[in-house]
Amino acid sequence: MTAIQVENLVKIYGSLRAVDGISFEVAKGEVFGMLGPNGAGKSTTTEMIEGLRKPDAGNIHVLGHDVLKNIEPIKQRIGIQLQTTSLFQKLTTRELVKLFASFFKNTLPIDEVIGLVNLEEKVNTASKDLSGGQRQRLAVAIALINDPDIIFLDEPTTGLDPQARRSMWDVVSNLQKRGKTVFLTTHYMEEAERLCDRVAVVDHGKIIALGKPQTLIHDNFHETALEFSDDERLPEQLLTSLPAVERVQNEDGITTLYSTGVARTTNALMALVEQQQTELRGFTIRAATLEDVFLKLTGRRIRD
């Protein structure tokens, strides 16, 4: 069963094609992520699906309804957390959840929703006095108040410290366990790998890869990544000719070798370093990640 269906979505701002022909489907009960750098078109896409922005071309169906023609029944059944939500500053957590509850026909009990995001201790705190993470969780609580079939989370962990981020991940995992469809955007590949059943990697308004995180990684890499930075910049042709090296990537002063034989490459690399009389800093060996996928497809890293 399809929760969200998007076909050839286009949004143009002036001369910029912010969303440039995006198509995908999200199944019910799935956690679907859009991963990409800032300005890739994630939020614009999300807001078009939510009915907050009109696309310049394309079709969107949510829960079987056409978003462009019949948004009202959809609004009752989706929950939305915007990238930045500021609410009435002086209202408490409970008052704000109650306010939003009054907008919907069917709602969950207010305390249950506050419990779902672990804000029980802050029910009587004014929203301006909540921390960034607590405010994000309040925004999620408000998104959950109508017991929605689909929950949209736009960059739910941006700007949060690691602990607040884990706390938000727990909330999303719980939603998944309750059988909810979750549509989230993020520019943290770790978040996408960890939370999402499927990921659409987007850049410049286009989907450049779509699939399960592990599949995306395996499809692009059967290699292991060796990562280091060196002051002298070892010549790239020397690195490429090292044994078992498939590809070399240079970005932000960090060199990544994708190798099919870690031991052979490492030994040869060390010999090369000695011969060139240079030094390596931060030498790591790791499995490929979505970051590597993005790097391979775009030549850039996701973050900035």
Added chain:
Amino acid sequence: MFVQLYLSQWREFSRDRMALFFTILFPLIFISIFGLLYSGGSKFDEKVGIVLEDQGPIGPQIASAIEGLTKTPDGQDPDENVFSDMKFSRGTANELEAQLQNGDLQALVIIPAGLSDSITSGQSASVTVKVDQTSQVFAPFFQGVVDNIIASVDQNITQSKPMLTMQVQSVLSSQIRGIDLLIPGILAMSIMQLGLFATAQPMIAMRTQGVLKRFNATPLPRWMLLISYVAMRLTIGLLQTIIIIAVGKLMFDVAILGNIFVLIGWLLLSILMFIAIGFFVAAIAKTEESGNAITQLINFPMLFLSGVFFPVTGLPDWLQVVVKAFPLTYTVDALKQVMINAPPISTPLVNLLVQAAWLIVMTVLSIRFFKWEAR
């Protein structure tokens, strides 16, 4: 839905100390300060000279009507007539102008020769009022009163009813003190600031901070949000009114002379008009800063020139033209008329039409230009 929206806005407002200060305390501070300045039996004791050069019947009527300001109508307390201590003297233009120059007189009324002839032959004629501009309270006030006397004489001539003294007395019977004039002015000021500060600013903030966008993502209809928003402002406006009138009554014994239902009608019209103006500001201002600037640009000229603190009749002619365009002028005038029977500047019909016109035009423009989303 409505109840929750209304309650939420009420909580947001009542927990905001700045908003409370400006809507409730600020007008009260004004009343207290000016009330203490104006009250305490401070009457006009200025000396006024009258030069009567007109040989016909109308000039003496005007002169005696002005001199009649000191007389208090029967059955009313002379202490409540602010003019009862004024002194009048007659003389020639030359000698009285000299007295005005050296400060022996604070005002001079010159009724020129041939005035009666001009008027009876259907031509216009004018009475000159010269005032010592250093007496800031008296000068515009006296000018306003003389204007009204002349207006009533005019009216009598055109209607050919020789009831001049009665007309003048009806102007006088209100026994206006400074504080009486101030309360309607402060009330009008509060209503204007409600529209500007308490309507425009929070709406711009809700848009720039994305609250409107968030509401838009729910099934909440926009009209419901707008109705609750206006209802909330109406409540604050009526609350301000009750407090200001109650304080005026308790502290300075300022009574409402007119019909209370007529007053409520004027208040509702004015509040709605300024809410509409507030929405217009919210419609054209892109940021909170520009909203602030526009608000102040509207607030200050109107505050000082629309008759809140001193009568508009004392202003120079070119400024009168500007003042006639301000909506607050009509609010102040209407409230003064109904609350203290003050001499009218415009007729009630004009006040009604001008304010209704502002309300309609501002509403239409707001609907046309209002944006629900920033950017």
